[in-house]
Amino acid sequence: MPVADVRQTVDLRILETTDLHVHLHPYDYYADCPNPDFGLSRLAELVDRARVESGNTLLFDNGDFLQGTPVGDYFAYDMGLREGDLHPVMEAMNAMRYDAITIGNHEFNYGLEFLEKSLARADFSVVSSNIARALGATPRADQMLVKPYSLLKRHVRDRIGLMHELTIGVLGVAPPQIMTWERQQLQGRLQVRDMVESVSAWVPEMREAGADLVILLAHTGIGPLRHTLGMENAVIPLARIEGVDVVLSGHTHQVFPSRAFADIPSVDVERGTIAGKPAVMSGFFGSHLGVIDLAMQRDGGVWRVVNHHVETRALRDASMNFPQVAAERSQPMRSPKVRKIVERAHDAVLASIRQPIGQCQTPINSFFVYLGKSASTALVAQAQKSFVAERLDAAHAHLPILSAISPSKAGGLGGARNFTNIAAGQLTLRSIADLYVYPNKVAASRLTGAQIALWLERSASAFNQIHPDVQDQPLMNPAFPGYNFEIIYGLHYDIDLTQPARYAFDGTEIDPAHSRIRNLRFNGAPLDPEAEFVLCTNSFRAQGAGCFPGAEPATICFENPNIVRDVLREHIEREDELRIDADSPFRLLPIEGASVVLRTAPAALDHLRLIEGYAPEVLGADKKGFLRLRLTLT
Known part of the structure; x- marks a missing residue:
């Protein structure tokens, strides 16, 4: 679609990781051998490349980052976390300069206290709009576990070099089945609302507070077309909610866009949309990076998405030998620092699991x-x-x-x-x-x-x-x-x-x-x-x-x-x-x-x-x- 006025057009790139499950290093701990197809340290190089290509970039994680490999077990059970300790997942995410993350169901596997200690030193927003310590009469009256949403103020450059301020609203959701799957850990301590109910309640407040763009971090898969109360895989009903502009999904370890979803009504795998909204799901274990490119145009003081492109980039297909030109774009490389963080954790875990x-x-x-x-x-x-x-x-x-x-x-x-x-x-x-x-x-x-x-x-x-x-x-x-x-x-x-x-x-x-x-x-x-x-x-x-x-x-x-x-x-x-x-x-x-x-x-x-x-x-x-x-x- 052609864009009429380049003076008011901003190109914004949104990057997604999801379902990392503590796959920090490109290594299969179960087979005790390298596996280059997975791992956040390699994915960090794809993030560096994506930032080099686009000046206005945001990075999000969609949940299930804390459990899934012996690395997670080592820091939960063997080493443990004391108050003030920095979990290697958070340290790596801090180094990669994530803008916001949401909480998945597997974040609760090690208990609520461990999760809270792990999140305490995050340098970015942690959002979840349907997980509460106690429910109120309405979603907005709930006592939330973390912030339901965050408004990110970002200065972005348009196509002719002029600067603008964008307010980007980010909120998250996770399946209400958390309270069934983790009943022993959470009963009497947390409550979880239906995802569609929560998002429908919070998005209007985000718009009232000045959000120019609303991004939903939806730790849920592409499932039934119709909303039913308490559904687990609710991406399609969530995408239909008025005021949601972009959907980042996960939970089911699949890739979207892909032909696996070609025959589902409301889903367009060619354009990468669900209910007309740009959407992405980037696999699991750091196998893929989700990329959504938006062209946003200001009309009458209101920013609107006028064009988009959606893709996923697979580690399996990626050559990591790309020119180191980040300095020219004021985008310092993050991946070398991430590698050092990950290697420290990796060495400690190998010594443990080989007993x-x-x-x-x-x-x-x-x-x-x-x-x-x-x-x-x-x-x-x-x-x-x-x-x-x-x-x-x-x-x-x-x-x-x-x-x-x-x-x-x-x-x-x-x-x-x-x-x-x-x-x-x-x-x-x-x-x-x-x-x-x-x-x-x-x-x-x-x-x-x-x-x-x-x-x-x-x-x-x-x-x-x-x-x-x-x-x-x-x-x-x-x-x-x-x-x-x-x-x-x-x-x-x-x-x-x-x-x-x-x-x-x-x-x-x-x-x-x-x-x-x-x-x-x-x-x-x-x-x-x-x-x-x-x-x-x-x-x-x-x-x-x-x-x-x-x-x-x-x-x-x-x-x-x-x-x-x-x-x-x-x-x-x-x-x-x-x-x-x-x-x-x-x-x-x-x-x-x-x-x-x-x-x-x-x-x-x-x-x-x-x-x-x-x-x-x-x-x-x-x-x-x-x-x-x-x-x-x-």
Whole structure:
């Protein structure tokens, strides 16, 4: 679109990072090797380049920066933060000169006190408009955890070199499910409003206070078109709110604009808009930098967006050898300082995670977890069950104990490296982190056999429906997150993939008449739907995350402050040599004339004997680096 008056036209660049999850260094701590595709220190170089290219630039982070790697755990659990300490994430962000950030759901994993200490020395605004210490009669009357919004005064240069003052309003939101996922940490201490309700209330005040442009830091994904109270992925309804000019999104670890969203009404992947507003989502772990370029024109004293361009820049595609011309544009390079900060933290963490804790002569991996052949999930299930069994109260000790676990790392959006892969021999603290990524606490639920069966139906929606006499059908539903693929150890069951799934990938029930679980047995006998069980799981799942039938606070019968990784460590350390019962609790039923394609890690080639019953054939690697295996289901 042509701009009529260059004298009043300002070009403004907005940069976004999101879902960093403490990936500061380009390093895979689980595999203990470099990974140049991720990391804030490398992303800082892309930020430097973007600032060189544009004189008027703002940098924001969209949340989930505090937890996700052994770096986060080291500073939360091993080192800790005292009053006044500077967390390396904040130190790096200060060095990069962020303008504002918002809070994601994973910021609360280590507790409210740790979060507050981490934020205390931020040199930029921290905003969240729907997280409150106490709710008032209206959103504006809430007692907020941090500022609901910030007004940033910035002097910007127009296209002919004249200076103007812009007031840029920034507000943030996060999913209200925080209060379910982190109930143990936050109950009675925080409350969370619906995101659309909060933004709708605060934007008018921001405009009244003089905001020329309103940028929404929305730690939420692109989901349903219509607003429902308390929805988790609300980008589309949020973008429709009058007065919001730009949406920066995240939470779901996806990239926007991309063809993945091409068929959604209100979403234009060519123009990079949602409900007509420029929007971006920049992946995860520092994989991408989101870039929105705005042309703003003043008309009658009011600044309006008259043109825009949206893109994401991937580290994987970036050459870091660009001319050092920042000094000519009064933009000092920040990345060298960031590298020094990150390397100090990196060295301390490496020394910690390489501590030996035990021995295991069996390789532990998650390459074939969707076929039930997974020593990684079997080991966590064993540790959970032993821990809970030793501590159950008398009211539940008579009940049989089962253990449910989903893989922490099973490919998906994390890529072909995102699998647990621990060689036989010495186990270290790194091994524990590789086995279980999240700082979830141990919990257990009291469920009936009927609820257990529905739990498995929910998990079985991870698979596509497979048709007889059709070759090379994709086995897995790519929309289904691997961390919701629950395996229940202590049972035996079959999965009939000729049948449609009862549940959608997000847990919504499609049709109660659909059923994939067959021959569900406990101790060799059909599972009694009326019988009661203690199902070991984690705090996140037991509170209701993932929409598993029966998983809710009312059914929790055991909670413990120990995180699952500590339970794993204790389990490994008390064994002279760890033994893992990795027999699969389930099998995929034969389907006449059918074959499927499983995407897994290239390293799985050395372990194909584990799935020889499926007669695996190697089809090579796909464009994302996954190994493709043809499996026969007959």
